[in-house]
Amino acid sequence: MVDYNVNGKVAVVTGGSRGLGLYCAETLALNGASAVVITSRKAKACEEAKQYLEKVTREAGKSCKIISLPADITVEEECNKFYEDTAKAVGGKVDILIANAGASWGAPLEDHDVSAVKKVLNLNVVAVFHTIKLFAPLLEKSGTKEDASRILIMSSIASINVNDPVGTYGYLASKAGVSHLGKNLAIQFGPKNINVNSLAPGFFPTKMSNGLLEVAGPLMIETNPKGRLGVKEDIQAATLFLCAKESNYINGIVLPIDGGAHLNPPASKF
Ligand SMILES: NC(=O)c1ccc[n+]([C@@H]2O[C@H](COP(=O)([O-])OP(=O)(O)OC[C@H]3O[C@@H](n4cnc5c(N)ncnc54)[C@H](OP(=O)(O)O)[C@@H]3O)[C@@H](O)[C@H]2O)c1
Numbered sequence: 001m002v003d004y005n006v007n008g009k010v011a012v013v014t015g016g017s018r019g020l021g022l023y024c025a026e027t028l029a030l031n032g033a034s035a036v037v038i039t040s041r042k043a044k045a046c047e048e049a050k051q052y053l054e055k056v057t058r059e060a061g062k063s064c065k066i067i068s069l070p071a072d073i074t075v076e077e078e079c080n081k082f083y084e085d086t087a088k089a090v091g092g093k094v095d096i097l098i099a100n101a102g103a104s105w106g107a108p109l110e111d112h113d114v115s116a117v118k119k120v121l122n123l124n125v126v127a128v129f130h131t132i133k134l135f136a137p138l139l140e141k142s143g144t145k146e147d148a149s150r151i152l153i154m155s156s157i158a159s160i161n162v163n164d165p166v167g168t169y170g171y172l173a174s175k176a177g178v179s180h181l182g183k184n185l186a187i188q189f190g191p192k193n194i195n196v197n198s199l200a201p202g203f204f205p206t207k208m209s210n211g212l213l214e215v216a217g218p219l220m221i222e223t224n225p226k227g228r229l230g231v232k233e234d235i236q237a238a239t240l241f242l243c244a245k246e247s248n249y250i251n252g253i254v255l256p257i258d259g260g261a262h263l264n265p266p267a268s269k270f
Contacts, residue, residue, distance in 0.1 A: 004244040007032035010090045010142075011243070014073055014131055015101030017045040019206035020154060020235050024098045025049070027236035028064075028243065029057045033096075035065040037086050040101065043070040073101060073127040083134035094138040096243050099128040100154035102174075104208055106166040117170035124174030128153060129181065136194065143193030147245045151189070155179040155198040157258045161265050166212065175200075179254045186252030195251040197242050202258025204230035226259030 011028045015021035016038025029036045036053065040046055046068040053066045067089050071082035086094070102124045105116045132151060143149035158168070159175035179198045186196040203209055203220050213220070213229070221228055238257050241247050256262055 002246060004240050004246060005032040006096065006240070006243050009033050009095040009243070010035045010037075010093050011096035011098065012037045012039075012086055012094055012135065013098040013100055014039050014127075015154075016040065016098075017042065017049040019208060020201065020204060021098065021100040022049055022052075023232045023235045024100060024152075024239045025053055025066075026056060026232075027240050028096065029053050029066065030060050030062055030064075031240055032062075033064050035067060035090055037067040037069060037090065039069050039071050039073065039082055041070065041072045043068075046070045073131060074122045076130065079127060079130050079134065083131075087138060092138060093142055094135055094149075095142045096150045096152075097132065097135045097139060098152045098154065098239070099131050099178075100152075101127065102154060102156075102208075104168055104171040106168040106171070106212070108167050109169070112167055112169055117173075120170030121174050121177075124171070125177045125181070128178050132185065136189070136192075139194045140189075140192045145193060146248065148190075148193040148195045148248055148251075150243045151182075151185070151194060151196045152239065152242055153178050153182045153196070153198040155182070155200050155254060157200045157202045157256055157262045159198075159200055159254065160256065160262050163265060165216075182254070183252045190251050195242075195248070197250060197252065198254040199235070199238055199242075200254050200256045200258070200262075201235060202230055202256070202261045204235065220261070223264050224259045224261045225264060226261075228259065230257060230259070 016025040017040035050068040071078045073079040139149035156175040159179040182198040
C-alpha cells in the first residue's frame with residue numbers, strides 16, 4: 001500500500017482563497033501538512049478560506065495550522081512583504097510552493113487592449129517568477145536528496161493547445177511562458193533539491209472559467225474523451241502525488257489534467 005502524504009510539510013499556496021488553489025490547499029492540509037499559508041488580494045475571502053480549511057481538517061481529525069496573509073502579489077512590495085510575513089509565521093521553513101494565482105482575459109484582437117495583456121502577464125508570469133525567486137532559498141534549505149522541496153506552477157492545457165477561439169492572447173502566452181520557465185527551473189533547481197513541475201488543467205468550473213463554460217461547456221464535455229469537466233479530486237490527486245516523497249524523481253514535467261481533451265481540442269468545432 002502506498003500512503004501518499006505530505007506529513008510535516010509547510011506549504012504556501014498563492015491564490016489559495018478559492019478555485020484550484022483552494023483545492024490544493026485542502027489536499028495538503030488533509031494529508032499531513034503541518035502548516036498551509038494562503039494568499040489572495042481579498043482579506044475577507046482569505047479569512048473565509050482559512051475558516052473552511054480549519055473546519056475540514058478538524059472534521060477529518062487532522063491538525064494543520066492555516067495561515068492567511070492577504071496580498072496582491074503583482075505589487076512588488078506586497079509580494080516581498082508576503083514572503084517576509086510568511087517566513088516569520090512559519091519560522092523560515094517552507095517545503096512546498098504552489099504558484100497558482102492567475103487570471104484570464106479574452107476579446108477579439110481588434111478589441112483587445114495591450115493593457116489587458118500586460119495585466120495577465122504581470123500576474124501569470126511576473127508574479128510567478130517573483131514568488132519563486134523569493135521562496136527559493138527557503139525551499140533549498142528544506143529539500144533533501146531523498147525528498148526534494150517542491151514547486152508546482154499552475155499552468156494550463158492552454159500552454160499545450162493551439163487554436164484559441166476566444167482571443168485569450170495574454171493568457172496563452174503566459175501559460176506557455178510559465179510551463180517553459182518551470183522546465184528551465186527544474187534543471188537549475190534539481191541539484192539544489194527543489195523539484196519544479198507544472199500542472200496543466202483542462203477546464204474546471206471556477207470563478208475564472210465560468211463565463212467561458214456558460215458558452216462552451218456542453219461542447220467541451222461532448223468532445224472530452226472522458227465526457228466531463230474537471231473536478232476537485234482531479235487537481236487534488238495530482239497535487240498530492242507531485243508533492244509526496246514518492247514522486248521525488250519527477251522533475252520538469254507539464255502534467256495535463258484534462259481527461260485527454262488536449263488530444264481532441266473543441267476549438268476547431270466552434
Ligand atoms: N479553472 C480552470 O479551468 C483552469 C484551467 C487551467 C488553469 N487554471 C489556472 O489555475 C489557477 C487558478 O485559477 P482558478 O480557475 O482557480 O481561478 P479563480 O477561481 O479566479 O482563482 C484565482 C485565485 O487567484 C487569486 N488572485 C488573483 N489575482 C491575484 C493577485 N494579484 N494577487 C494574489 N492573488 C490573486 C484570487 O483571489 P483574489 O481575487 O482575492 O485576489 C483567487 O484566489 C490560475 O493560474 C489559472 O490560470 C485554471
